[in-house]
Amino acid sequence: MATVSSMSSLNSHISRVVIRLESEMNYRSGQYVQVILKCGRSGYFSIASPEKTGRMIELHIADTRKPNGFLKKLKVSDSVAVVGPMGEAWLRSDNSKSVIVLAFGSGYSYARSILLTEANRNSDRRVSFYWAVRSENDFYERDILESLPKRISINLHLLNQESNSLSGIGALLTKLSYTHTCLADHDVYLVGKRDVCLFIRREICEKLGAKSERVYSDSF
Template sequence: MSSQDERRTATVTEIAAPTTDVRVVRMRPKEPLRFQAGQYVRLWFDGLPARDYSLGNRPGEAALEFHIRITAESAVGCYVAEGLRVGEAVGVDGPYGDAFLRREHRGPLLAVAGGTGVVPIQSIVTTALESGMQQQIHLYWGAYSAADLYAESRFRDLAARHRNLHVECSVAVPDSEHRKGYVSEVVAADFSSVTGFKAYVAGPPAMVSATQDVLLARGLKAGDLHADPFVPGDHHSRTVSP
């Protein structure tokens, strides 16, 4: 695409701050965006470098949802924290990515997230549940501390309504309510075999790699592993095609 005018645009409708370094931004596109749960889009904020962000909403919902990590190294993140306003137009391109929900799968589903990698996992899990998938769904989310598990209550509420959803959250900084350890270690402790599973993994590259190793060693077929490593920073930030 050669200009901002040729891109799809969306209008910012809500900006929330669940933690000091995460902003949840919701936007309403001028035209409906068709995508699969787990995919991502490319966003342009006010002339800044393009960034890839996963969609946290379900396909078909009116508002697009993004969770944006705020870091000093990212001009985009700093702008979202300090300059972005409701009503602003944002350029949107996509969707992209192959790490999307396979609705035809009938075996168990394992969704593993690290940090804000929870965004596509949220879309995958909520879409699976709302579309009536009945198999066992295991959601694992690892973060630095309990404060970073900002969407945990939402997942707990989902699990209370859907008996086939099981939620495990872990933290690097121990507390009285969560398991301690890297999320890949927690998954390794809980599963001796994942043969027949379909797995979705999203988060920092090291976390994704460690989780892939755990799952493949426990019998997961390579074709049943859908991963989406993400590198913080500006411009196109995917390390592989997710």
């Protein structure tokens, strides 16, 4: 069993949950775990910590606002089971291709692991991070984002509240295309709803030359 070591608020609906594992876990940036409570309730969460081997992992968990929501059932010192790591959309660090990471809402935790891992590498690889949310208040950890090396660019994007999800994503892709006219030599990492990620993959492959085999997401 693992133990909930600490919990703290990151914004109005996201909490940082640090879990101490019974034994060391080897994981890659972009992978996720399943957390199982004693009552049997479980959830899947991206590991927000940078890639490393250790007994502590950080998760960012959203409050669903429901009375029986996962976060409401979690308390410091609780014993939980952690299954993983899982996922195939992990950071490929065996090449020098430039990287683009697109995250939506609480998908930031997935991107965070990739960004911090890349920041810790002795590399000149360029990384562009795009984070799209519905409200300005959804952004958090701006101090961490601002402290990243200059080779990692940060692009914060507010989705149009009045548009449907895919037309709002179109505006984000237009913004991306201003600085990235061709993605043939990029690795692209996506985290979000399945229909959104599939839409983005199709658009960037057809219009920006991205290679489908170099577009990674566990939503596919």
